[in-house]
Amino acid sequence: xxxxxxxxxxxxxxxxxxxxxxxxxxxxxxxxxxxxxxxxxxxxxxxxxxxxxxxxxxxxxxxxxxxxxxxxxxxxxxxxxxxxxxxxxxxxxxxxxxxxxxxxxxxxxxxxxxxxxxxxxxxxxxxxxxxxxxxxxxxxxxxxxxxxxxxxxxxxxxxxxxxxxxxxxxxxxxxxxxxxxxxxxxxxxxxxxxxxxxxxxxxxxxxxxxxxxxxxxxxxxxxxxxxxxxxxxxxxxxxxxxxxxxxxxxxxxxxxxxxxxxxxxxxxxxxxxxxxxxxxxxxxxxxxxxxxxxxxxxxxxxxxxxxxxxxxxxxxxxxxxxxxxxxxxxxxxxxxxxxxxxxxxxxxx
Amino acid sequence: xxxxxxxxxxxxxxxxxxxxxxxxxxxxxxxxxxxxxxxxxxxxxxxxxxxxxxxxxxxxxxxxxxxxxxxxxxxxxxxxxxxxxxxxxxxxxxxxxxxxxxxxxxxxxxxxxxxxxxxxxxxxxxxxxxxxxxxxxxxxxxxxxxxxxxxxxxxxxxxxxxxxxxxxxxxxxxxxxxxxxxxxxxxxxxxxxxxxxxxxxxxxxxxxxxxxxxxxxxxxxxxxxxxxxxxxxxxxxxxxxxxxxxxxxxxxxxxxxxxxxxxxxxxxxxxxxxxxxxxxxxxxxxxxxxxxxxxxxxxxxxxxxxxxxxxxxxxxxxxxxxxxxxxxxxxxxxxxxxxxxxxxxxxxx
Numbered sequence: 001x002x003x004x005x006x007x008x009x010x011x012x013x014x015x016x017x018x019x020x021x022x023x024x025x026x027x028x029x030x031x032x033x034x035x036x037x038x039x040x041x042x043x044x045x046x047x048x049x050x051x052x053x054x055x056x057x058x059x060x061x062x063x064x065x066x067x068x069x070x071x072x073x074x075x076x077x078x079x080x081x082x083x084x085x086x087x088x089x090x091x092x093x094x095x096x097x098x099x100x101x102x103x104x105x106x107x108x109x110x111x112x113x114x115x116x117x118x119x120x121x122x123x124x125x126x127x128x129x130x131x132x133x134x135x136x137x138x139x140x141x142x143x144x145x146x147x148x149x150x151x152x153x154x155x156x157x158x159x160x161x162x163x164x165x166x167x168x169x170x171x172x173x174x175x176x177x178x179x180x181x182x183x184x185x186x187x188x189x190x191x192x193x194x195x196x197x198x199x200x201x202x203x204x205x206x207x208x209x210x211x212x213x214x215x216x217x218x219x220x221x222x223x224x225x226x227x228x229x230x231x232x233x234x235x236x237x238x239x240x241x242x243x244x245x246x247x248x249x250x251x252x253x254x255x256x257x258x259x260x261x262x263x264x265x266x267x268x269x270x271x272x273x274x275x276x277x278x279x280x281x282x283x284x285x286x287x288x289x290x291x292x293x294x295x296x297x298x299x300x301x302x303x304x305x306x307x308x309x310x311x312x313x314x315x316x317x318x319x320x321x322x323x324x325x326x327x328x329x330x331x332x333x334x335x336x337x338x339x340x341x342x343x344x345x346x347x348x349x
Numbered sequence: 350x351x352x353x354x355x356x357x358x359x360x361x362x363x364x365x366x367x368x369x370x371x372x373x374x375x376x377x378x379x380x381x382x383x384x385x386x387x388x389x390x391x392x393x394x395x396x397x398x399x400x401x402x403x404x405x406x407x408x409x410x411x412x413x414x415x416x417x418x419x420x421x422x423x424x425x426x427x428x429x430x431x432x433x434x435x436x437x438x439x440x441x442x443x444x445x446x447x448x449x450x451x452x453x454x455x456x457x458x459x460x461x462x463x464x465x466x467x468x469x470x471x472x473x474x475x476x477x478x479x480x481x482x483x484x485x486x487x488x489x490x491x492x493x494x495x496x497x498x499x500x501x502x503x504x505x506x507x508x509x510x511x512x513x514x515x516x517x518x519x520x521x522x523x524x525x526x527x528x529x530x531x532x533x534x535x536x537x538x539x540x541x542x543x544x545x546x547x548x549x550x551x552x553x554x555x556x557x558x559x560x561x562x563x564x565x566x567x568x569x570x571x572x573x574x575x576x577x578x579x580x581x582x583x584x585x586x587x588x589x590x591x592x593x594x595x596x597x598x599x600x601x602x603x604x605x606x607x608x609x610x611x612x613x614x615x616x617x618x619x620x621x622x623x624x625x626x627x628x629x630x631x632x633x634x635x636x637x638x639x640x641x642x643x644x645x646x647x648x649x650x651x652x653x654x655x656x657x658x659x660x661x662x663x664x665x666x667x668x669x670x671x672x673x674x675x676x677x678x679x680x681x682x683x684x685x686x687x688x689x690x691x692x693x694x695x696x697x698x
Binding site for chain 1: 384385388389390391392393394395396397398400401402403404405406407409410411412413435436438439441445447448449450451480481482483485486487488489490492494496497498499503506508509510584585586601
């Protein structure tokens with residue numbers, strides 16, 4: 001649908017080793033914790049004074065992304081950023097990544113370079129070093145696996161399990177936009193499939209589409225929390241929808257929660273798009289996923305320090321009733337929150 | 350070809366989260382460097398007194414393994430062990446892994462459990478903790494990505510780049526067996542494809558097949574080197590064949606080498622199988638790959654300490670002539686060594 005018409009060089013014309021050389025030329029090491037990056041059997045890192053945070057995510061063509069509307073550069077960017085988000089969700093800072101890529105021979109060297117250009121841009125924007133990886137061929141489809149290494153002081157780490165009775169529930173940014181972006185792209189794809197001469201017009205949907213194709217991770221929230229000397233009692237990033245993440249925090253903390261429909265932050269473009277698709281924007285926020293915002297809890301005492309921060313919304317509080325999770329609607333009804341987050345095994349068959 | 354007929358439960362019947370719970374129940378944390386394993390956005394590790402080694406490898410169905418003759422448990426075992434091997438190749442010790450698995454819905458829960466059983470056995474045998482991962486669906490094929498975290502003291506780390514003039518070139522174990530195992534399995538597969546009632550008889554090939562399907566990594570060599578107070582001047586593991594790995598060491602060290610055909614360690618079963626396939630066992634050793642033995646260089650002064658170790662062979666020495674790599678044949682001819690290691694983009698199209 002948005003295929004480019006640039007030069008295409010077959011991967012087999014230069015081979016795997018030269019391909020890796022070509023790609024890694026552009027990556028520079030910037031962090032003092034990186035002693036040795038790409039080029040040996042392992043990278044070598046040093047963290048004498050910090051705890052180390054490790055997370056991994058795999059993105060699969062056809063399951064997590066659709067090549068007909070996903071620019072390769074954005075795909076590379078997103079595959080790195082969603083991993084950085086996991087480190088921020090522990091109240092840490094990402095410092096290194098390793099990337100494995102399996103790609104079929106129908107992709108060109110320029111295509112692989114585009115993916116790595118996206119990864120390089122993400123690394124630059126977030127101050128992360130690419131320190132290793134594996135590039136191999138697949139018989140079908142593209143697969144990207146990223147492992148991120150980050151750091152935090154032991155007393156800064158925010159687990160999912162630390163929420164306490166009466167803690168305030170906070171979210172960064174706004175929710176549901178990414179899911180609406182996905183719906184717009186899927187609609188345009190269907191129109192295009194019916195008529196290949198159709199040119200998608202995405203005017204008016206730029207924000208929701210960008211939230212889906214090129215999300216950002218909330219390093220700014222981590223910086224704000226540190227500046228205000230606040231360690232969240234619990235934290236998680238919103239990858240599967242607010243409902244699913246609330247369930248994780250409540251389950252791990254052995255608590256319940258009340259959140260308020262009118263407090264859930266939703267962008268006007270998300271509202272308009274949801275209206276067009278005749279779905280509730282709250283449903284998009286609760287169950288859409290891929291927002292990569294941070295969901296966290298703080299002590300009531302910390303409210304004053306954060307109440308004027310525009311990037312943070314206070315959406316509810318923690319209750320003492322384990323597994324009782326409620327959404328309080330605008331007309332004061334309490335609806336039980338069910339975790340309907342995305343499950344790749346259920347939703348893609 | 351070796352398909353089992355056990356119970357098969359569809360993944361969608363329990364969903365992704367319960368699947369992860371079910372799998373991770375069986376993994377216990379054993380290392381003091383693991384502070385928090387599976388169950389949050391990140392694992393938390395602590396390495397105040399050691400350098401950290403990181404490596405990653407991806408195994409793709411159809412490129413790296415053939416499901417018709419690869420038992421899932423062995424596949425899990427191998428995917429972990431080949432990563433451990435990368436840490437040993439730095440003269441370090443693996444301590445944690447994270448595993449991402451993409452699997453199509455045609456696989457059952459029992460199948461995924463078998464893969465993790467293999468990973469668990471490898472972790473137990475090598476003293477490694479599984480601390481995180483991602484399990485997702487793929488539209489086709491199985492993909493396993495493993496990232497390993499290991500440790501070493503700074504002055505113990507062996508890079509590829511440290512080989513010096515006159516250093517002795519050593520290899521552990523024996524070479525070429527894995528490649529012969531692959532050839533036997535491919536031959537049996539062809540016979541089976543022609544006649545599905547055919548029952549493969551692998552008697553007499555047990556060793557070479559095991560070397561291919563369930564390789565081990567050489568932790569014993571690392572222990573021996575430490576016991577003898579030797580740090581190799583350079584080291585690499587043999588995943589792409591001796592020729593390719595010699596090229597890596599010589600290129601990174603800016604040196605050349607002479608190795609001697611009659612010194613290359615080859616198991617009798619490799620010899621017999623190579624004879625049957627009418628290929629030279631030396632070719633299997635040089636270009637076969639997947640041996641996961643260690644190739645390393647030591648100072649001449651350290652020879653006395655290692656000369657009686659049966660697991661180590663001395664196959665040649667480092668020369669001062671960069672990029673001049675020679676195999677000296679039994680009749681004293683010098684043949685230039687070309688890197689013909691496996692390239693997934695060239696060999697799988």
